[in-house]
Amino acid sequence: MKIKIKETAFSPLFKVTYPCTSRYLIEKGGAASGKSERAAAKILLRTILEDGHRFVCWRKVGKSLRNSTFKLLKDQINRWNLKELFDIKETDMTITNKINGNEILNIGMDDREKIKSLTSPTGFWIEEMTEFEEEDFNQLDTRLRGTTKNYKQIICTFNPISEFHWIKNRFFDEYSEDKLKKVNFVTKYKDVEIEDEQVRLYTTLVHSTYKDNPFLDAETKATYESYKDIDYQHYKVYALGEWGSIGNLVFPNGFIFIDEFPEAYDDVIYGLDFGFNNPSAFVKIGIRDKEYFVEELIYEKNLSNNDLADKISEFAGDEFRVIYADSAEPARIKALNDIFFEKGIKFDVRPSDKSVKDGIYYLKGCRIYTKKENVYLNKEIKFYKWKENSDNRPIEGEPLKINDHLIDALRYAVYTYSLTPELKMAFI
Numbered sequence: 001m002k003i004k005i006k007e008t009a010f011s012p013l014f015k016v017t018y019p020c021t022s023r024y025l026i027e028k029g030g031a032a033s034g035k036s037e038r039a040a041a042k043i044l045l046r047t048i049l050e051d052g053h054r055f056v057c058w059r060k061v062g063k064s065l066r067n068s069t070f071k072l073l074k075d076q077i078n079r080w081n082l083k084e085l086f087d088i089k090e091t092d093m094t095i096t097n098k099i100n101g102n103e104i105l106n107i108g109m110d111d112r113e114k115i116k117s118l119t120s121p122t123g124f125w126i127e128e129m130t131e132f133e134e135e136d137f138n139q140l141d142t143r144l145r146g147t148t149k150n151y152k153q154i155i156c157t158f159n160p161i162s163e164f165h166w167i168k169n170r171f172f173d174e175y176s177e178d179k180l181k182k183v184n185f186v187t188k189y190k191d192v193e194i195e196d197e198q199v200r201l202y203t204t205l206v207h208s209t210y211k212d213n214p215f216l217d218a219e220t221k222a223t224y225e226s227y228k229d230i231d232y233q234h235y236k237v238y239a240l241g242e243w244g245s246i247g248n249l250v251f252p253n254g255f256i257f258i259d260e261f262p263e264a265y266d267d268v269i270y271g272l273d274f275g276f277n278n279p280s281a282f283v284k285i286g287i288r289d290k291e292y293f294v295e296e297l298i299y300e301k302n303l304s305n306n307d308l309a310d311k312i313s314e315f316a317g318d319e320f321r322v323i324y325a326d327s328a329e330p331a332r333i334k335a336l337n338d339i340f341f342e343k344g345i346k347f348d349v350r351p352s353d354k355s356v357k358d359g360i361y362y363l364k365g366c367r368i369y370t371k372k373e374n375v376y377l378n379k380e381i382k383f384y385k386w387k388e389n390s391d392n393r394p395i396e397g398e399p400l401k402i403n404d405h406l407i408d409a410l411r412y413a414v415y416t417y418s419l420t421p422e423l424k425m426a427f428i
Ligand SMILES: Nc1ncnc2c1ncn2[C@@H]1O[C@H](COP(=O)(O)OP(=O)(O)O)[C@@H](O)[C@H]1O
Pocket: 009, 010, 011, 029, 030, 031, 032, 033, 034, 035, 036, 037, 038, 157, 213, 215, 216
């Protein structure tokens, strides 16, 4: 069987990453620099050209796989017109090469059962590596072992969000950042003595930015460049692909992480931020002893009012609950209420108080709990910043309006609720 794929189907750096056989292939880079596409392409090509493979694509939280690694692989199979060659199982996100039996699995670090039953993997892709603790990485590294027909490799892809991240310390610190930026990639090794023999462990570091991605449209490029004047730290990480420095955070200590949320609450409220091109964000907040327990329920783009109503309806119960929504969208609030009324869904959507500064300071004074399943909320909180003035000093009270959808939904609910305690009585 002959398969022809044009060279122009790949970004130029693929000439480096594809032939690379280092145990660790670590791709750090700015937004849309082609990292994930390169990782997916490499794994697909290897499942076609080599045999005896069982690749695993990892995300910290399993529920994010369907829209990331699994989707990228499927899109690429379609783009290359190779659908006939692969058996794609949607339910468990397994892709099998029908000719040689090679497999690609997608597993979340939180899926103990799947991890336990995983046998003889031959290669890993760790997507959004900054989500992983160093201990997670060590565990995976230890599991990629044994004699295999082809070289074993762990591909890691991520944005360099913080200079304090363990990844920088472990893999990058001994190599000059300036030099790496200039040459785009470097391979280094460490000699380890095993029973009187020196074994070389290779690591390849790759640095890329949107400039290395020939498939990107001008508007996206311009958007990344525009952050130079809006938020230099954001620009540094996402446009330049350089390690970011923290500072200037609205919630410097984040929210409080716990594993188990309470079973019963004094009250339950919901928050909703409308989106379409941006994600619509919907959160549930359980309140107990004036403490708040947040769960992200919906975070999705391109939802029409009907789609959104359907998704929200799934969370309705026997008791009426209030949803505090973005008051700038009265028509959408009405549309949702009409649908809920017609279908007997026990939600009441109300306009929220949108005072940004007051709302944020109120949140800052609350004890707010989160859990690791709140993938997107936790990410937003981690990077939610004040704007900076021209000498890089934070402008307190004025947050940067990017990646703040779930935070906004949370703020609408908690702050408006705090202003109107009598609402609790309304349905009695
Ligand atoms: N080989 C490719 N073929 C077609 N489009 C590509 C290719 N590589 C990158 N792109 C485009 O660039 C976008 C960003 O690439 P991606 O790999 O997701 O970036 P990163 O993971 O670095 O953020 C993709 O969504 C896709 O539209």
